[in-house]
Amino acid sequence: MRIDSKAQFDSAVRNAKKAAAGRKLDILVCCGTGCLANGSAKVAEAFAKEVEARGLAASVGLFTKKTGCHGFCERGPLVVLKPSGVLYTKVKPEHVPEILDKTVAKGEIITKLLYKNPATKKPVEQYTEIPFYKNQTRVAMRNIGQVDPTDLEDSLAHGAYAGLARALFHKTPEEVIAEVEVSGLRGRGGAGFLTARKWRAARKASGERKFVLCNGDEGDPGAFKDRSIMEGDPHAVLEGLIIGAYAVGAHEGFIYVRDEYPLAVVHLALAMEQARQRGLLGKNILGTGFDFDVKISRGGGAFVCGESSALMRSIEGKTGEPRQKYTHATDRGLFECPTVLNNVETWADVGAVLEHGGPWFAAMGTEKSKGTKAFSLVGKVKNTGLIELPMGTTLRHIIYDIGGGILDDRPFKAVQTGGPSGGCLPESHLDSPVDYEKLTEAGSMMGSGGMIVMDDRTCMVDVARYFLSFLVEESCGKCTPCREGLKQLLVIYDGLVAGRGKPGDVERIERLAAGMQLGSLCELGKSAPNPVLSTLRYFREEYQAHIEQRACPAGICRDLTAYEIIPEDCNGCHACFRACPADAITGESKKVHTIHQGKCISCGACYTACPTDAIRFFPKVALAAAASGGQGGAS
């Protein structure tokens, strides 16, 4: 039934809450993309079947629901029992009867399905006690993992559209913008532009037709925060967009979704349909006379399509290529009309800001970076996943307390933030608070919140090369500095890692980087040198080692690295023999093994496999020196 007044909205929420309270026991099965890939659909199905067969809904008020991504995909499929809060990890369909028999019927905990804290080696029962969850503050992701994203009633019971109701029933558009201004909310998709300022500019811009757009392109490799939000809580995105549309006076909107996100499209489309039926979207929203509707636009698939002008071109049906513009999109954007473009996470924050008020949001974070921010934590940490934290949290807290520290307790080397055109920060920055300004000062950026943790077995020259190899493919190729500059940077880096570095390479890199920063048309080319410049800034000696000594200090660049066995430390366990893909190792069981340099391909598999650290790496040049009778480490 349509909701057409404040009284009707309040009663709809009351009814939804009452219905939710009727569910005495809830089994929440994560059906985000990560858990689905691990087979959670089968788990959910098994639960539904068993619950039905046993008639548990009627007898004990037990229901199941499929939620979005918790961010802890690595341990999935995840199952949470409510109200107890017990979290089971890596659940398989065959565990289902056991969970119902033991945990649901008798309150017994199944220890083997619990998460084990790697630090204490102890199992943890409740998800709220797991450091990964405990240390988070969720705003944009407030309802993900809690609600069934395909059920509007469930979202209403969890506070969805409360912010919209406050905006439409109690505030003028100017007051909405003022509230967002007080919150200090800045864009979560890249540059961190003040959201309220953008909205105000679009509101003031002349023109009958205005647009609000949601950027769900999420082209950064490995990032999945926007996907999780769109899949796991589509109503949060819609609510934000409707509030934004009301604030700027727009009646049309688009959600631009990356083509690789089919589930997000399905959930968003369903949410839109449900919202329209209840009068939350479309004509005469909540009976206030305000009209706004939104369409989904499927992305072109390229990283650069996430760039503002390229995204708008793409929605217009043209090639998603950036355009040089000296006017703001808030004056002339989509179809040359005033347009506000915000990131998925930004939009998801808006509803909460309106519900709880700007000061509430501004109480979190740092002086200039307010609120919370989602990060995808990946790389060499024990707990990888998607997290949300107050701005200003230190990198150390994120990596060690939430991430659980470095995998295998190896030494930390660097963390790359901000996506492919972000920068790499060294250990000396671990205690610096993460906010827009601090990251930029340090030569990196917030970007969309990607964080890749690297251990000592990481070559920073190789890391920079990796990001260049991504960007060279993703540059649209329209402008000379980005297209040709990336190509030439990659040529230089290919030389560095292959031992063909020359004196002057660093200077050539720096000159090119400056030319690209100043000369490129769009932000992709302007920011592409970041990985290069930040590694040069913090790890310059590694460049020098590659060029001057033909050595890779981390032992990663294969053309520069050789391995050998230290006879005194080898116990003849044969592990390296088994690990070597090139048959380069010989040795009998319990006897000292040998690596044959002629066959070794420097993959380092033996180094990783050796339990006694009897294998060491050294610069390959030493082999040649030894062969020619000079001094060297080779045997």
Next chain:
Amino acid sequence: MNTLIVNGRHVKAREGAMLLEVIRQAGVSLPTLCDHAALEPWGGCRLCLVDVTRNEWDGWAKMVVSCMFPAEDGLIVRTDSPRVVETRKVVLDLLLARCPDTPLVQKLARDHGIEQTSYQPNPEPTDCVLCGLCTRVCDHIGVSAIATVNRGAGREVAPPFHEAPPDCIGCLACAEICPTSCIPFTTSDSKRTIWGKAFEMVRCTQCGRAFITKEQAAFYDGRNGVPASYFDTCDECKRRAQAQQFSRLSAGAGR
């Protein structure tokens, strides 16, 4: 009328002009590859970068492409600030690496003190600087037979699927606008070829010269009120006919 200062000289700008026009008016030379009077500016080659500032900006300046930046009143423009000169050189150096054998690029580079590229010369040299003029002119006439394909370093101009473009009318506008003349074509009395497509020519009913392709005649037939008979005669014969008519008229008037 807007007044600007270009490298220290005051210049008046026509309403709606871009900086590039004003810079040239001031007698300052600036290399460009992707700008063309007949087409919308595009901002791809990045050679026309300049610094702009205003008195009230307190010494802060921003770099913009002059072909697309409107010539606003009071702007102070520098085409010779160290960072502009350096960035332009990097761009030319990169273009020379891309097109090491292309005379136009060699000349532009040499004009800016670059004899040899500092980067790796293209192992497969090309003359195409990817200025996009060809595709844009083809779009402009309303045909859009060719486009840029592939992203990044692999970008090139090509007809769809690298096959003879079905939409091409053989007008040669692309070949003519190309600054490095790198689009091959042949044209004779009977035949024309471009982009791997062959065209039959229409002959002038007066002088018998082949002056247009059949596809061109068909494309313009009925467009903007052009009657089919318009293509019976070539431009030259039309002009001659007009001149004769005119002289007849004036002769008649004088009598």
